[in-house]
Amino acid sequence: MAPVHEEGNGRWRVSRFSVVGPAHLVDGRPNQDALAVRPHHQTRASANVSIAVADGHGHPAHCRSATGARLAAAALTDGLIARSVQLRGQARAEIEDELRHGLIDELTRVWREAIADDLRAHPPTSHDYVTLAEQLSEEELTRATLVPAYQYGTTALGAAVADEWVLLCGIGDGDVIVVDADLTASCPLAEDESSATNLTASLCQPEPAQSWRAAVVPRTLNGRRPVVILAATDGLTSGMGREALCREAEQLAQVLVSENHVAFERALWDVLGDAQRVLGDDATIVALYEERAIERLRKAPCEQDSLPTQPRLPAPRARRRRAS
Helix, strand or coil: CCCEEECCCCCEEEEEEEECCHHHHHHCCCCCEEEEEEEEECCCCCEEEEEEEEEECCCHHHCCHHHHHHHHHHHHHHHHHHHHHHCCCCCHHHHHHHHHHHHHHHHHHHHHHHHHHHHHHCCCCHHHHHHHHHHCCHHHHHHHHHCHHHHHCECEEEEEECCCEEEEEEECCCEEEEEECCCCEECCCCCCCCCCCCEECCCCCCCHHHHCEEEEEECCECCECEEEEEEECHHHHCCCCHHHHHHHHHHHHHHHHHCCHHHHHHHHHHHHHHHHHHHCCCEEEEEEEEHHHHHHHHHCCCCCCCCCCCCCCCCCCCCCCEEC
């Protein structure tokens, strides 16, 4: 996908990029990542927005994962934007409880209903089953045949901005990075402990709630407020540890503050392109930033320490993941 720039909703601006991995081009596979953005205009003074990325698994058993990722990203942004409005004024503990339990239950149900609709519209053919039989073990073929959702396996990560809180959640690898007004980045979600070399937690697993991660970040804490939120798939994040990923996010935010959104998007595109070339996987990132806060930082710049050099990505590796 070529770079897409969207005008903000008055307070937040979104930039989104997705590239197909060279390994997919060699294999003739499409981009199995997906992204989605949902604005919700409440009043002229306040507008909520949600973003999501999803990474369809590359293993042959997940032969419809590109569709699964698209359906998951759409369902997650819808669920997040609804809660950013419905939970307004509630205590942090109540919001966290809803994110940790209610949202994943709804996401799983809505995603599987959408899968059922897709299967009715595009039923598998005898050729599809023959292809699966040639590529899968007997156990994998049985699972993919008896549990159609397995064919659509995908991760899903997202964030939503509400009046008082930033809502974060996800399942599987990839990450969500939050940059505060002092240009310090963090990854509030717990790490995905189930991820291994070619395994990841997934919406298609029997109990997705067991691997679901969620966090609530105050819009203002000790005078600090989130000004940039980045959601990225594993095609970008697997090349770095979390510390390096945060440093990369801080550098991107510095570009946004010291220059402008055009330079910021160029920098995003360069980072994504580097990851694509080095890792060979599809790579997707959605950036959400508060325009007014960035303008204030530009007018009153703080002294910044010299920024670290860009983290070095590891050597390429073939990755055709499947659900854990």
